[in-house]
Amino acid sequence: MSKRNWVAENYYSKDFEWDELRQEVENDPSLQYHLLPYTKVDSGNQDDVQDSEAWDKFHARHSTGKFFTALDFDCFFHSCLGNRVITLAWPIERRYLLKEFPELASCKDFSKVLEVGCGNGSTALPILREKESTILYACDCSTEALERAKEIINADNSISTKHRFHSFQCDFSTLGFPMWLACNTCRGSFLEKQFLGFPGEDNCKIDINSPSCSEENKCCIGGVDFITLIFTLSAVPLDRMPTAITQCFSILKPGGLLLFRDYGLYDMTMLRFEPAQRVGYREYLRSDGTRSYFFCLNSVRNLMSAVGFTELELEYCCVKSVNRRSGKIMRRVWVHGKFQKPICD
Numbered sequence: 001m002s003k004r005n006w007v008a009e010n011y012y013s014k015d016f017e018w019d020e021l022r023q024e025v026e027n028d029p030s031l032q033y034h035l036l037p038y039t040k041v042d043s044g045n046q047d048d049v050q051d052s053e054a055w056d057k058f059h060a061r062h063s064t065g066k067f068f069t070a071l072d073f074d075c076f077f078h079s080c081l082g083n084r085v086i087t088l089a090w091p092i093e094r095r096y097l098l099k100e101f102p103e104l105a106s107c108k109d110f111s112k113v114l115e116v117g118c119g120n121g122s123t124a125l126p127i128l129r130e131k132e133s134t135i136l137y138a139c140d141c142s143t144e145a146l147e148r149a150k151e152i153i154n155a156d157n158s159i160s161t162k163h164r165f166h167s168f169q170c171d172f173s174t175l176g177f178p179m180w181l182a183c184n185t186c187r188g189s190f191l192e193k194q195f196l197g198f199p200g201e202d203n204c205k206i207d208i209n210s211p212s213c214s215e216e217n218k219c220c221i222g223g224v225d226f227i228t229l230i231f232t233l234s235a236v237p238l239d240r241m242p243t244a245i246t247q248c249f250s251i252l253k254p255g256g257l258l259l260f261r262d263y264g265l266y267d268m269t270m271l272r273f274e275p276a277q278r279v280g281y282r283e284y285l286r287s288d289g290t291r292s293y294f295f296c297l298n299s300v301r302n303l304m305s306a307v308g309f310t311e312l313e314l315e316y317c318c319v320k321s322v323n324r325r326s327g328k329i330m331r332r333v334w335v336h337g338k339f340q341k342p343i344c345d
Contacts, residue, residue: 013317013336018264021318021331025266034270038281040239097126097230100336101259104226109133112224114181116172116248117141117232121149127228128153128161137181137224139170173236173244182251183220190223190254190341223253234262234293238280241293241303249307255343258309264316264333265296295335309339 025031098105104113110133115123118138128136140146146167153165170177182190227248236244248258263269265282269292273284283293297314304311314337321330 015320016318018316018318021266033275040280098130105130113226114224115228118149119145121152123230132160135164138167141171172247173240176247177251180220182223186222187250223251225256227252227258229260231262238283245303246307252341254341256341258339260337262335263294264335265294267333268330270294300335304339310342312340313338
């Protein structure tokens with residue numbers, strides 16, 4: 001199969017209207033606890049350690065990477081549109097990604113992409129395969145996730161893919177991004193230079209295969225052209241989200257894009273949480289210790305605009321799925337967004 005002949009071309013995002021689902025949920029007495037205010041108790045820095053440990057255990061349990069999440073909804077389900085049912089194949093990578101974010105395929109040569117929260121590498125693979133000059137940096141708070149991602153990338157037949165993939169451990173919501181991505185000089189100068197789509201040299205250059213290079217030589221890669229936040233921000237505690245988005249803004253070159261996709265308000269998985277699993281307003285803790293927040297459009301819009309991003313696209317993706325085993329129809333809701341760091345005149 002050609003790399004451009006993605007299974008995800010049968011992906012639909014408007015199977016139902018979000019407002020109709022909202023009315024249904026808000027009028028259902030059994031679901032009212034999801035709508036109630038919530039007073040969160042400050043647990044200090046304890047959440048930081050627990051979050052990383054929970055994701056380590058999660059990826060250790062699912063060492064093959066073949067687990068179902070909203071990211072790869074077509075793993076176990078059919079996608080429905082009216083009376084049509086399209087059977088989707090098992091993807092090891094997120095094959096809808098380049099259809100939803102074609103900028104990753106049409107970008108200039110040698111563009112730098114940072115995948116924040118890379119998990120098992122299912123986003124990295126299609127990006128690296130699509131454009132042979134793209135350089136991809138991938139981070140995750142979980143060392144187990146990074147090991148799985150490396151295994152998937154190393155299993156790919158292309159030597160070029162391996163050489164253009166660079167992973168590192170990072171919790172961007174607490175410690176921020178390392179200086180070798182963009183040093184303080186570069187971050188400050190982004191207001192005057194580094195225009196996306198125009199030729200130019202990075203302020204600093206390093207051998208990223210040398211982990212101590214940035215500390216010894218005080219240099220960096222000059223920032224990135226794209227950042228992908230694909231089902232990552234929802235795993236960050238709500239009170240740390242503004243810091244996380246500020247960090248993304250700081251290392252993105254002017255004109256660069258932040259590509260966003262995450263759980264939407266009233267998604268099926270939200271409505272399955274029990275009252276005892278609430279840890280905040282629209283924020284829940286799974287039984288395995290991992291957390292999830294469910295976004296409305298305004299919550300995403302406010303986070304992005306507060307740090308200076310320009311909104312290009314922002315909408316709900318509403319998809320009906322059918323469980324192959326039970327035949328039950330499920331309504332999935334995700335938020336899709338594209339945001340640009342303004343270009344200075």
